[in-house]
Amino acid sequence: MAAYLFGFLALAAIVVSLLGISRARRVRTSQAEKVHSRPIYHGLNAAIWTGVPAFVFLILWLTGQNAIVDMIVMGSYPGADALSGAQRSLVLSEIRQVANGNNFREPSPQILAAVAHLQSLEMLARWAMVALVAALVTVGAFFGLKVIESRYRARHSVERSITIFMLFSSLVAILTTLGIVGSLVYEAAQFFARVPLTEFLFGLRWEPQIALRADQVAGQGAFGAIPVFFGTFVISALAMLVAVPTGILSAIYLTEYSGARFRAVVKPLLEILAGIPTVVYGFFAVLTVAPAVRSLGLTIGVEAAPNSALAAGAVMGVMLIPFISSLSDDAFAAVPRAMRDGSYALGSTKGETIRKVLLPAALPGIVGGVLLALSRAIGETMIVVMAAGLIAKMTLNPFDAVTTVTVQIVTLLIGDSEFDNPKTLAAFALGLMLFIITLGLNLIALRTVRKYREKY
Amino acid sequence: MNVLTEVAVEKKLNPMTKESNIKMRGKDVTVHYGEKQALFAVNLDIPERQVTALIGPSGCGKSTFLRCLNRMNDTIDSARVGGNITLDGEDIYDPKIDVVELRARVGMVFQKPNPFPKSIYENVAYGPRIHGLTRNKAELDEVVESSLKKAALWSEVKDRLQESGTGLSGGQQQRLCIARAIAVSPEVILMDEPCSALDPIATAKVEELIDELRANYTIIIVTHSMQQAARVSQRTAMFHLGYLVEEGATDKMFTNPDDKRTQDYITGRFG
Amino acid sequence: MNVLTEVAVEKKLNPMTKESNIKMRGKDVTVHYGEKQALFAVNLDIPERQVTALIGPSGCGKSTFLRCLNRMNDTIDSARVGGNITLDGEDIYDPKIDVVELRARVGMVFQKPNPFPKSIYENVAYGPRIHGLTRNKAELDEVVESSLKKAALWSEVKDRLQESGTGLSGGQQQRLCIARAIAVSPEVILMDEPCSALDPIATAKVEELIDELRANYTIIIVTHSMQQAARVSQRTAMFHLGYLVEEGATDKMFTNPDDKRTQDYITGRFG
């Protein structure tokens, strides 16, 4: 039904816009005076009037209809007031099943009555919906067509509608942030009601093995976030250690040394690295890189943990290569040719030009890319969930196991969880901290980029 | 066209300056950009310690010729250079030639000022540093100071050497680029429309500078302005559609050119 | 045009062209870019169906003034325009004015040719199409053809109307932009250095075109070339450092200018 209505709306909008166009054409031929907007704008304007209000109405109606129908049905169901919420929903569910023809047992007469009521109500609602949509379409079409006359600024009107849509779109990003911050702050506040902020911020022990249920056996639980953030730092640093030199050197080679054809082939290949699912990287880190790191550790005489930070960091670094190489590549390409020429004309070699002139000039772009990659490293989840450890340890040894914020968030949230337990709530506190930290990083990134941008 | 070639050949046989004074010489220089030919068999001698002006309508190949002289065309993938260019009698397109050395000897100032996004000091010090021209900081300081002085910029920037070179005004940037070029003590300086971005006052300063530099350096300047060519150069070469139309002493070119096109161009019949 | 002997100040108060012949008039026009003032109280009348040339050294505000005349400065965030500009006596900065309509009446050809990366046909047809100037395809074809003919481009492109406009040579692109501008039948055409990118032959063609267009349109042209100003314009206005130095009939400006700076500029003492 609804699908037909949406189809009808689209059709109506098209028809009305065609009517509008022809009407506008007639107005134009019949009047000597200059017409403000082209017929197409009159048509579009009429179509917007016809379709948009009815569309919005239909969406609202569809979201609200069931709840209202249910309310009315239950309102007349005998003894409904005495039922608990659970029973109500059970009865409702049975009514709906019966209405759909699914009988399991002989329905009681009350149910049958309610089913009849429901069906009549739904019929009514359906016709009401159709009637109202039709009315809205008619009124909209009438108005949209009526305003067509030579001086009517249909273009302005259409452009205003587009602007409103664009404004709405940019609000989505803002609403997303508000949603994230809102939910994080709400839950994190509950966490901090149980665990002191100072312990979270300055505590050196992270052991959220607290009992989930009253009758579960577990340790005490400690919520010092520093080791977790320290682990994030170590793994991100290792990832950057792999990604930054590889990315920048690749970009240098691609922009300055390689031929155009080599570049055209290699650049998309490198970009595949960014598109490989992170689960796959996770498997690769655990099954291929981690054992290699262990044997590497053995040959150099270092005891390597099976979940070494190095394995997770290195693989994550590979994932980040294209971020840095592509953005650095763009940054190098954006350095005006004049800079290169200036340097070559003084008698410098390619290498000198790259190191002494291009690199400083492209630095803002490169820094931007590096910071984006760093943000990704900090926020990356699946690789570390699979490849990094769960035990929070303050160590700088890359062969040792560390845990990261995202690992903790995922482990605390997925699996057995109870939403009023500090252990689960800790995930939100970690998420909030992480949000604040990356916000700071991006602030620095924007400042840095602004500071150096367009200086040459 | 026949007449033109004859004139050109004659001129080459009887150069106005003595043979010993020829710093650079282009023989049958041709340049292709991909399919398109941008220069056609250009023969031009550049006398030492004089200012040679290259004039001609837009797109006639002046910049292209200039860039041939220090092989900056190497950096353009599609460019192919033919013919023969010598510096002090040595073929600069010889594979054995060291481009880095060549470019150190033949400096260039570009049409648009292009200081590096570094401090003023670093801009000037860059060349001496990569070529290892100085032994220590004091010597380097001296080179920077004297170069900026020669470029008539010292007084304006001596208190702000550590500020970025890109923060200077257009005219100052242009002079900074000149200072940067002469800091390497090149033998030849190529200047591509050095005043196109400049206001009248800055233009006057740069012209004055060129006049002074002439004492020690060989200078080649490209300009769109007849007036400027007349003011600063001793010799002038007129290009048109990739051909060298005429060249000679500036006085003569501006008063009594041999070629009709030169005449027309100078008197504003076209261009 | 007959009475040329009056002094400049007087001329502004008593324009030698009849009031009815003034197409556009700028009164005390000032422009600021952020802090920097680029135009200082410029008063200039543009007579109908004549070519007015704006000359002056680089950066003196010619383009800025031109862009005031069809409010293209609106697109620059930092630009603020003061004073009063009228088109047929109507204030074009009046909030009630529809900018889109204004720009349709005052067309512009930019300093650098900027064809859309679409076919040649689409480039020219775009304006008539968005303004709904034609009723059907045949009419549109006709407008495109006649515009290209006026811009002296038709013979060169009539067989390749569907090819991209950006694939044309610089001069052809420039003429395409001119065709595009006149396809909307504007009343005034602003041309910012339309020949800067052109070779001599193309320049001659554009100048010829301007001469023809003058019969129907009011034309304002910015040029760096004195020769060009002298050849194509009836009136000339000389700008310097944001001030209108002098304006008057072209003949007089080039033979007997009132202002010392005009004299110097025209004879190549600076610029």
Added chain:
Amino acid sequence: MTAVTFPAVVINWGSDEMAARRKRRYAADRRLQIYGMIAIAFALGFLAILIGTLTFTGYRAFTQSVVTFELDLSKAEIDRSDVMGADWRGIVRGALREKVPELPRSSERAYFAMFTSSAQFLVRDQVIRNPALLDGVARFSVPLSDPLDQLAKGQVDRDTPESQRRVTDRQIEFYEQLSAAGAISKPFNWGLFFNSDSRFPELAGLAGAISGSFWALLVCFLISFPIGIAAAIYLEEFAPKNRFTDLIEININNLAAVPSVVFGLLGLAVFLGWFGLPRSVPLVGGMVLALMTLPTIIIVTRASLTSVPSSIREAALGIGASKTEAIFHHILPLSMPTIMTGTIIGLAQALGETAPLLLIGMNAFITSPPAGVLEASTALPTQIYIWADSPERGFVARTSAAILVLLGFLILMNAIAIFLRQRFERRW
């Protein structure tokens, strides 16, 4: 100024000292070039190893051993009005029993365990789809069960003690017998693409996951593409430039760094909690992924809008186009290639994203492909996640194969976009 005299400094460029110096400089230049090559070789080598390992473990899943047998259904006394209710188990077992004459009763269990336990359903469904099969002799193929499939693919070491392998010596004998009779073949495993998930590796396929991913990505694309572009246009072209827009810019960049699992939380709270949408459906998955993809598209679109030369904008405005017309007629089409690149990167990330889908239940076990966006389904990455956690051996190869399929999906998507991008690309 004229008072300054310039002593000519003469430098001997040809001296040995200078030449040696230049040699050192050239060496440094070459070193940098080599480092660059090493970096690229490292990155590409990693990619090659990754794909190589996947192919090595996954290629086996692209074939499936099947047993082929003949069945004369006209003799089977099937009630044509109730084909579904026939004794398919008996019919199929009877046919299979014929393959090994004199099958001892004691070995029956071992023998029938060699074939997929759903054999009778496969045959039944095939007959229901094509009732003509009821009229005579027809050939049917059913997959071998997973342990036998492993055996057929040489994955079982026959020398290991019987207790340490999933196939018994008896089954190996039967297998040899069947295979000698030519009843066993290893055709291409179309089931990998056309079956839905199953508990049994030999039947498990990706149809559900592929269509789930398809629907989710479609939703993601339909939401994030227009909204992302509209938001970018608004922010870049219409919004005033001030502190507040700066804040929005930082904020959007920051959204790109928010861990994906947090988006899952948001989806859980908002779409499932507030809006009451059903769990595990591609619609919700797509909306969550769209929230993740939006920042990427916005950032890239803004960058590409700014990179359109202002001369184009001026040209349009100069003719009398309105701002909106200039944007939609000229600027947007010109930035389209870059926008599409960004969309591709964003969608590629969305395609491979697991964590948020886990939170909204798109990792459920569902045995039929979704017919639309409101039916429960999995997605490719979550399917990989589920298979990777399944004990059966057959899933090891299938996991790798699924990853390869996902990469194929990715490359297909990229290829389409690159094709479209080339159509949009215009020479300047």
Added chain:
Amino acid sequence: RDQIKIVGSSTVFPYSQAVAEEFANKTGKPAPVVESLGTGGGFKAFCGGVGPDHADITGASRAIKESEVKLCADNGVTDITEALIGYDGLSIAVSRANTTDWDLTEEQIFKALAAELPDGKGGFVANPNKKWSDIDASLPATAIVAFGPPPTSGTRDAFVELVMHDGCKDLPGMADLKKADEDKWTEVCSRMRQDGPFVEAGENDNLIVQRLESDPNSVGIFGYSFLYENSDKLKGIKVNDVEPNFDTIADGSYPVARPLFFYVKNAHRDVIPGMKEFLEEYVSEAALGPDGYLAERGLTPLADDKRAEVQKAVLEGKKFGS
């Protein structure tokens, strides 16, 4: 909603999957949606209320707890049926490449993996054991590396309860401690070491299997079905001299086994289509029987009488707790 919705334990997940598939194949009805949320998560979803928005069945790798019964009751889920479907062994395994014949006692396991050990003087010291030979000279002199489930999983709970507590209680002084300070006893006996030898390896058991292969000296803790499927690569470690296999798990002689359950929301039986047939399938001989397809997938089946009891309870909808 026209299909059944099943949530709950990841351990029961594969069995529910198999039944769901068989059910769909047999009846041609839409297949149930099975989601693995963990035992606790499953109860949370299951006990959330009645009605089509809530799950019909939840799997559990332990019996429902008091607190969960209460949660259910609070939300109106008062009528549920419990079904014990079989047992799951928690295997401790090593790669076959490891040549040692492993046989550990629970006490040795505790000494290897606990965070703290009693120092014999009434206090506790951080676990000093780095190599197996540090615990008992007869054990190999290789480093202790054990991959195990994270604290968020039911498998971990079971391991702690079944192995660690048993291994802990017989240590000197622990019995006294239990009397004196039960909380302290629980903490000491439950905490796994955090200094490296015990590696919390996430929820993915296959990952552990593959890690054992690449590192023959490490041991792994995971569900028996994974050992069963990978018996050519892995071997089970005997615990208290008992090897894990179907027989030892079923007869209870293998100490690390736990019961598996599912719980049915009876209120939904009449509301959700196919519930009845599905439950019939789940408790049928073909599924739960000794030769049933669930046993084929690694479930240790119930004894015959027990099974009949369960079948009866499920089909009749016997109310839990009554």
